[in-house]
Amino acid sequence: MNQNTDIKNLYIENFKNFEAKLNGGRNSQVHKIRQDAINKLNGLEFPITKWEEWKYTNINPITSSYFNPDVKKKLLNKDEIAKFLFEDFNCNLLVFVNGYYSKELSRQNCKENSVILSNIASVLNEKKEAFDLLGRLAVNNNIFTALNTAYLNDGAFIHIPKNLIVDEPIHLLFIADGEGEKSLIQPRNLVIAEPFSKSTIVEHYVSLNEGVYFNNSVTEILVQENAYVDHIKLQEESKKAFHIGRMEVAQEKSSNFSSHLISLGAEIARNDFNTVFHDSHCESMLNGLFLIDGNQLFDAHTLIDHAKPYCNSHEHYKGILDGKSRGVFNGKVIVRRDAQKTNAFQENNNIILSQEALINTKPQLEIFADDVKCSHGATIGRLDEEAMFYLKSRGIGTEAATAILIHAFASDVIKSIKINAIRNYLEDILDKKFNQ
Amino acid sequence: MLEVKNLFVKVDGKEILKGINLSVKAGEVHAIMGPNGSGKSTLAQVLAGREDYQITGGEVTFNGKNLLDLSPEDRAREGLFLAFQYPIEIPGVSNTNLLKTAVNEARKYRGLEEIDAIEFLSMMKEKMKVVELDQSLISRSVNEGFSGGEKKRNEIFQMAMLEPKLAILDETDSGLDIDALRIVANGVNKLKRPDNATIVVTHYQRLLNYIVPDFVHVLYNGRIVKSGGKELAFELEEKGYDWIKEGK
Numbered sequence: 001m002n003q004n005t006d007i008k009n010l011y012i013e014n015f016k017n018f019e020a021k022l023n024g025g026r027n028s029q030v031h032k033i034r035q036d037a038i039n040k041l042n043g044l045e046f047p048i049t050k051w052e053e054w055k056y057t058n059i060n061p062i063t064s065s066y067f068n069p070d071v072k073k074k075l076l077n078k079d080e081i082a083k084f085l086f087e088d089f090n091c092n093l094l095v096f097v098n099g100y101y102s103k104e105l106s107r108q109n110c111k112e113n114s115v116i117l118s119n120i121a122s123v124l125n126e127k128k129e130a131f132d133l134l135g136r137l138a139v140n141n142n143i144f145t146a147l148n149t150a151y152l153n154d155g156a157f158i159h160i161p162k163n164l165i166v167d168e169p170i171h172l173l174f175i176a177d178g179e180g181e182k183s184l185i186q187p188r189n190l191v192i193a194e195p196f197s198k199s200t201i202v203e204h205y206v207s208l209n210e211g212v213y214f215n216n217s218v219t220e221i222l223v224q225e226n227a228y229v230d231h232i233k234l235q236e237e238s239k240k241a242f243h244i245g246r247m248e249v250a251q252e253k254s255s256n257f258s259s260h261l262i263s264l265g266a267e268i269a270r271n272d273f274n275t276v277f278h279d280s281h282c283e284s285m286l287n288g289l290f291l292i293d294g295n296q297l298f299d300a301h302t303l304i305d306h307a308k309p310y311c312n313s314h315e316h317y318k319g320i321l322d323g324k325s326r327g328v329f330n331g332k333v334i335v336r337r338d339a340q341k342t343n344a345f346q347e348n349n350n351i352i353l354s355q356e357a358l359i360n361t362k363p364q365l366e367i368f369a370d371d372v373k374c375s376h377g378a379t380i381g382r383l384d385e386e387a388m389f390y391l392k393s394r395g396i397g398t399e400a401a402t403a404i405l406i407h408a409f410a411s412d413v414i415k416s417i418k419i420n421a422i423r424n425y426l427e428d429i430l431d432k433k434f435n436q
Numbered sequence: 437m438l439e440v441k442n443l444f445v446k447v448d449g450k451e452i453l454k455g456i457n458l459s460v461k462a463g464e465v466h467a468i469m470g471p472n473g474s475g476k477s478t479l480a481q482v483l484a485g486r487e488d489y490q491i492t493g494g495e496v497t498f499n500g501k502n503l504l505d506l507s508p509e510d511r512a513r514e515g516l517f518l519a520f521q522y523p524i525e526i527p528g529v530s531n532t533n534l535l536k537t538a539v540n541e542a543r544k545y546r547g548l549e550e551i552d553a554i555e556f557l558s559m560m561k562e563k564m565k566v567v568e569l570d571q572s573l574i575s576r577s578v579n580e581g582f583s584g585g586e587k588k589r590n591e592i593f594q595m596a597m598l599e600p601k602l603a604i605l606d607e608t609d610s611g612l613d614i615d616a617l618r619i620v621a622n623g624v625n626k627l628k629r630p631d632n633a634t635i636v637v638t639h640y641q642r643l644l645n646y647i648v649p650d651f652v653h654v655l656y657n658g659r660i661v662k663s664g665g666k667e668l669a670f671e672l673e674e675k676g677y678d679w680i681k682e683g684k
Contacts, residue, residue, distance in 0.1 A: 389487070
């Protein structure tokens with residue numbers, strides 16, 4: 001028995017304590033989902049670098065210690081969270097502090113619209129559509145999802161009814177206080193976008209302090225016929241935190257899903273983004289930008305499953321690495337035998353700012369159809385010396401010139417985000433990071 | 437203003453400049469002419485502070501300061517400007533942003549406050565007229581998708597904004613049609629003042645019809661082999677460079 005198995009057993013043993021605190025919840029239908037997950041977890045192992053999907057991502061710091069799922073609640077006031085909000089928006093905000101839903105800080109449905117915006121704990125027992133979907137897209141086939149499901153506590157539930165256009169972005173703000181000892185925070189989010197609806201969802205992870213905690217999140221998104229979902233994941237957490245995030249998307253006929261992952265990383269941050277085209281004429285865009293330094297490790301694993309014909313996917317990830325940081329990009333595209341007339345484009349560009357930073361980038365295309373257009377490319381480089389000299393020759397010093405060029409490198413990913421207020425927020429983050 | 441004494445420069449181990457002497461005073465316009473590969477652009481780049489060029493001998497002073505000791509950015513802040521032969525495209529950086537940063541970095545260097553936003557905008561508007569640049573180009577990314585002529589006009593626009601003491605125009609006429617050439621040259625002439633100076637590096641005499649030099653120097657094989665007044669340029673146009681190459 002190794003150390004990691006011991007840790008796993010601690011999660012299994014502590015499940016009983018967790019159950020005991022659920023009070024009446026133990027007999028609910030939802031709890032059967034948890035019990036099923038803890039049983040699954042027993043048969044699963046923590047990933048090691050011998051596994052192909054984790055080859056460059058050593059998560060021993062996560063798997064060698066126990067993170068406590070019994071997290072303390074924390075009360076915050078509106079002023080304390082103001083800096084995490086986007087200007088101009090007053091509605092559609094769900095706030096979770098240390099994993100617990102905060103009704104006081106949230107702003108639900110303040111406009112006369114019929115989008116259902118709620119915390120998942122309050123709907124799972126009542127809403128059959130939520131209950132039925134939970135765990136269907138993100139099945140308990142890996143230990144982190146099983147752990148998330150077993151200790152299922154709270155997260156966002158978003159249900160956008162047919163034909164509804166939601167103007168304001170739906171902002172899901174997950175705040176960790178970053179205090180105390182090794183908390184395990186496990187948001188579980190569920191999105192149902194009904195046919196012909198349109199919405200923007202921001203999954204936003206922040207921390208108040210630079211503490212050690214483990215954020216293990218799972219998000220499931222169902223994009224129904226002709227629906228349009230723009231998803232933005234923004235991660236600006238403690239540099240000592242650990243983050244494992246999984247997003248599973250199911251796209252139905254003619255749906256359009258776009259994703260932007262903007263990450264300043266954590267000590268270790270791993271994102272698994274998977275989307276499956278369940279019918280023809282789907283569109284998907286996966287964009288990403290990560291900026292890491294120090295000893296940070298960032299990993300983006302994406303999978304686009306072209307299961308059906310006439311679908312387009314467009315993926316563009318960019319990385320900026322400094323210090324001794326390490327990055328991993330693994331973009332997998334499967335074009336199945338029936339998926340004729342597929343268009344799949346993938347690109348990953350990286351800038352290395354230091355001698356010791358390292359990026360492993362791997363495009364992985366598996367094509368079984370014969371009438372398709374697929375391309376991929378990856379670049380790793382330094383800041384353009386010609387451009388650098390040009391800026392310096394205009395009197396701009398090394399630091400300012402570096403900031404300008406990094407900004408420029410990042411700009412096309414940021415510009416692909418359609419909402420101004422979010423773009424401005426991101427620009428501010430970049431400015432802060434490089435003009436210290 | 438600029439004193440170049442016996443300057444030797446190597447690029448990738450190969451000696452390109454072999455003892456350049458040049459003296460430029462305020463109010464003067466100097467033209468440096470010469471055939472391809474003679475070292476004209478190397479001289480321009482070395483003065484601007486290009487780091488991958490190795491200086492093996494000589495000295496350069498700029499307003500009394502040792503120019504070769506200064507970083508490229510400090511040379512610019514001291515008032516030296518290089519208009520590039522091939523202006524760099526920088527996608528994602530707007531011209532406005534570049535100029536605002538550049539203007540403020542120079543002001544900071546001179547111990548001045550950052551420029552007021554309104555003042556900056558009116559300065560931009562005024563200087564845009566000098567080279568007949570359109571507002572829409574200014575708000576775009578630096579040189580991205582610009583035509584050859586627009587790029588060169590943008591260089592002169594930047595020069596107008598930064599108000600250098602010494603401007604070096606590196607082959608600013610190359611690739612320009614006659615209308616663009618006229619606009620660029622007019623811009624340079626409008627910016628001419630008794631307290632600044634210009635070095636025009638060019639292969640052709642054509643540009644010198646519009647920017648009239650006080651002195652013409654012929655650079656060949658890393659050395660200035662002949663200097664004279666503006667009539668030297670006409671002579672070169674007529675006879676080509678061969679008579680210089682052949683020696684006398």
